Amino acid sequence: MTDVRAEVARLYEQHRKMRYPNGQRGTEVAGVELILVDADAAGCVSCWLKSRDDLDDHVLWWAPRCLDDLRKVVPVFADPRSEYYRPYAVHYYGRLLRMVQLITLELVAEVA
Numbered sequence: 001m002t003d004v005r006a007e008v009a010r011l012y013e014q015h016r017k018m019r020y021p022n023g024q025r026g027t028e029v030a031g032v033e034l035i036l037v038d039a040d041a042a043g044c045v046s047c048w049l050k051s052r053d054d055l056d057d058h059v060l061w062w063a064p065r066c067l068d069d070l071r072k073v074v075p076v077f078a079d080p081r082s083e084y085y086r087p088y089a090v091h092y093y094g095r096l097l098r099m100v101q102l103i104t105l106e107l108v109a110e111v112a
Contacts, residue, residue: 030072
């Protein structure tokens, strides 16, 4: 297992133990439906971890979309001036963002 794959697996295990942020179901922030980006990103990570280094169409299609959505959401939750400021949500979605970033970098390296 590569170092990146091991790190993503570690982060994913931690993520699976976290509770979903209170008040986020059915909520849209920065044009992103939160429950959908959560499910899509977690699904993307799960597929990538199971792929055993093969380029998976699901991951290739979803990783950039999840990355874009999570990059919109995390700063909104992190901004104390925002009405959506939620430190726990930053931690929750930030972990998803980190995993998807790592996967995206690995996908780029595989293609290059």
